[in-house]
Amino acid sequence: MTRVHDAVRRSSERLASAGSDAPVLEARILVEKALDRPRVWVYQHGEATLDRDQLRRLEGLVERRQDGEPLAYILGSREFYGRTFQVDPRVLVPRQDTETLVVLALAFTREVGMVCSRPGDDRPLRIVDVGTGSGILGISMALELPAARVVLSDRSPEALAVARLNCQQHGVGRRVSLVQGDLLSWMAGPVDLIVANLPYVPSQEIDRLQPEVRREPRVALDGGPDGLDLYRRLFAEAPALLDARGAIFVEIGEAQGVAAGGLAREHFPGSRVAVHPDLEGRDRVVAVTPRRE
Numbered sequence: 001m002t003r004v005h006d007a008v009r010r011s012s013e014r015l016a017s018a019g020s021d022a023p024v025l026e027a028r029i030l031v032e033k034a035l036d037r038p039r040v041w042v043y044q045h046g047e048a049t050l051d052r053d054q055l056r057r058l059e060g061l062v063e064r065r066q067d068g069e070p071l072a073y074i075l076g077s078r079e080f081y082g083r084t085f086q087v088d089p090r091v092l093v094p095r096q097d098t099e100t101l102v103v104l105a106l107a108f109t110r111e112v113g114m115v116c117s118r119p120g121d122d123r124p125l126r127i128v129d130v131g132t133g134s135g136i137l138g139i140s141m142a143l144e145l146p147a148a149r150v151v152l153s154d155r156s157p158e159a160l161a162v163a164r165l166n167c168q169q170h171g172v173g174r175r176v177s178l179v180q181g182d183l184l185s186w187m188a189g190p191v192d193l194i195v196a197n198l199p200y201v202p203s204q205e206i207d208r209l210q211p212e213v214r215r216e217p218r219v220a221l222d223g224g225p226d227g228l229d230l231y232r233r234l235f236a237e238a239p240a241l242l243d244a245r246g247a248i249f250v251e252i253g254e255a256q257g258v259a260a261g262g263l264a265r266e267h268f269p270g271s272r273v274a275v276h277p278d279l280e281g282r283d284r285v286v287a288v289t290p291r292r293e
């Protein structure tokens with residue numbers, strides 16, 4: 001007879017020897033998944049017993065994790081900015097670092113009074129999330145800014161299918177639409193806010209990343225020789241489409257602050273360009289905002 005606490009302990013030992021950074025937490029989550037119980041259930045039910053089916057399910061889950069599959073793919077979801085999003089191998093796993101971008105973009109809209117329509121101008125705020133993947137950035141913005149209209153775009157139809165599931169899950173309705181296309185090439189009119197977490201890992205570095213990162217779609221990671229190929233194109237396309245009072249927030253790698261900031265300045269010489277750190281103090285977001293008068 002296997003009790004819940006024994007199952008957690010044994011699973012965590014196996015995950016630890018497979019190199020997990022958080023083996024106990026992961027074991028607890030996998031036991032809850034195998035038993036189809038809510039989070040933190042394990043804490044109150046350490047003495048409960050697992051039947052043979054549950055043990056078999058747990059075994060399968062632990063094996064997948066030992067084999068390097070990201071936990072978010074095994075669970076089919078990940079939390080981002082306080083909400084749960086569906087994820088699977090068609091999209092990048094949402095990272096906590098990316099919440100920094102949401103915080104900064106929302107702070108900008110509040111600072112300049114962009115939360116609803118502008119004074120004397122009753123159209124909704126227009127936001128584009130370029131390279132949306134699972135949709136986390138654009139959907140979070142839409143939910144935080146109820147008067148905004150958001151377009152989620154991606155060149156990958158597979159990723160857009162996941163973004164669509166998340167739109168349904170979060171009930172964003174017609175305020176959020178999806179477009180398949182390359183960067184901003186599909187766009188005609190002006191936009192107030194561009195947010196993007198494009199692939200930015202230098203091609204040669206991808207094979208040196210942790211094995212679980214290599215399970216993620218390569219097209220969501222590979223940013224070319226210096227990692228900035230896509231941002232180079234985005235910053236070249238954006239000036240023709242960004243409203244004069246608009247702003248851009250993009251996620252970058254920690255070593256790319258100077259180079260990516262320089263690219264942004266080159267294409268937006270009249271704007272303010274700032275590089276912001278994430279919670280661990282690493283360069284993470286480039287912001288292009290209008291210069292204050």
Ligand code: GLN
Nearest residue numbers: 197198199200201220221
């Ligand atoms: N933050 C991811 C990583 O370092 C990269 C995400 C991206 O390329 N946009 O694995």
